[in-house]
Amino acid sequence: MVIQIPITKRKLFNILPKISEILYFEPAVIHTSAATPILIVADLHGDLDALRLALRKRTDLGCDTVIFLGDYIDRGPASLDVLEWLFLLKIKEPDKIILLRGNHELRETNRFEQFFKDLDFDEDMYARINRVFDQLPVAAVISNHTFCVHGGIPGHVKLPEITKKDAYPFVWNDPSGENGINQSPRGLGMRTFGEDVFEEFLRVNGLERMVRGHMILEEGYRWWFGGRLLSLFSVPDHCGMGNLGAVGVVEEGGDIEVVTFG
Numbered sequence: 001m002v003i004q005i006p007i008t009k010r011k012l013f014n015i016l017p018k019i020s021e022i023l024y025f026e027p028a029v030i031h032t033s034a035a036t037p038i039l040i041v042a043d044l045h046g047d048l049d050a051l052r053l054a055l056r057k058r059t060d061l062g063c064d065t066v067i068f069l070g071d072y073i074d075r076g077p078a079s080l081d082v083l084e085w086l087f088l089l090k091i092k093e094p095d096k097i098i099l100l101r102g103n104h105e106l107r108e109t110n111r112f113e114q115f116f117k118d119l120d121f122d123e124d125m126y127a128r129i130n131r132v133f134d135q136l137p138v139a140a141v142i143s144n145h146t147f148c149v150h151g152g153i154p155g156h157v158k159l160p161e162i163t164k165k166d167a168y169p170f171v172w173n174d175p176s177g178e179n180g181i182n183q184s185p186r187g188l189g190m191r192t193f194g195e196d197v198f199e200e201f202l203r204v205n206g207l208e209r210m211v212r213g214h215m216i217l218e219e220g221y222r223w224w225f226g227g228r229l230l231s232l233f234s235v236p237d238h239c240g241m242g243n244l245g246a247v248g249v250v251e252e253g254g255d256i257e258v259v260t261f262g
Helices: 007-024 048-061 079-092 114-118 123-134 168-172 195-205
Strands: 029-032 038-041 065-068 097-099 139-142 146-149 181-183 191-193 209-212 221-224 229-232 245-250 256-261
Touching (some): 007 079, 007 123, 048 065, 048 079, 048 245, 079 097, 079 114, 146 195, 195 209, 229 256
Parallel strands (some): 029 139, 146 209, 209 229
Antiparallel strands (some): 038 245, 139 146, 181 191, 221 229, 245 256
């Protein structure tokens, strides 16, 4: 009997070596700048329509560079399609497409969510894709002023100290109205960081602001800490919750415009 491999799964398998090679040579923190606006896209969670919307915004707003903040898979119906689109975009435009790691690009998360099932419980394919996830950068810095990450920070860490192997707090931690580093309601090992920690992180790294994802937001975005930290979520009506989706546009001068869509 011949086993038929779904076409998207087969196409993903075929492009894994090339995307792995590209990501392997990228540092944990990508530094980028551009003469045109830079688009920032947050969580996509297997929603191909949300990805299409974001890419249309890229064209409409004239953004050459796009920074994706992670959480490409799980929950939505098209995780494999979203990965295929993103990987092909990265292969085609390696310097303009920046793919950061989210908490769903960790084995301890995607093993027990939708992704492993989407792969038909194929252990070999699952291992191969997660080895690619291991190579994803942790953060990106735009023009030495804006720090982009999926979740947050573990403290006053300096940018050169960030490594791909230590991605966990950067993909899981959240901002909080309480000062200091504290236990997160998300679970053990996850933390929150207050405005005091955030401001010190910016100071030691000579940064001005942060953009992150990781939270479902009714309006698609939320400003924290006097407008210095922006949370985005890019899937509208995520799992029927009725929320808006949002992307961020970083202008050449550093200002950030939020674009929402339903």
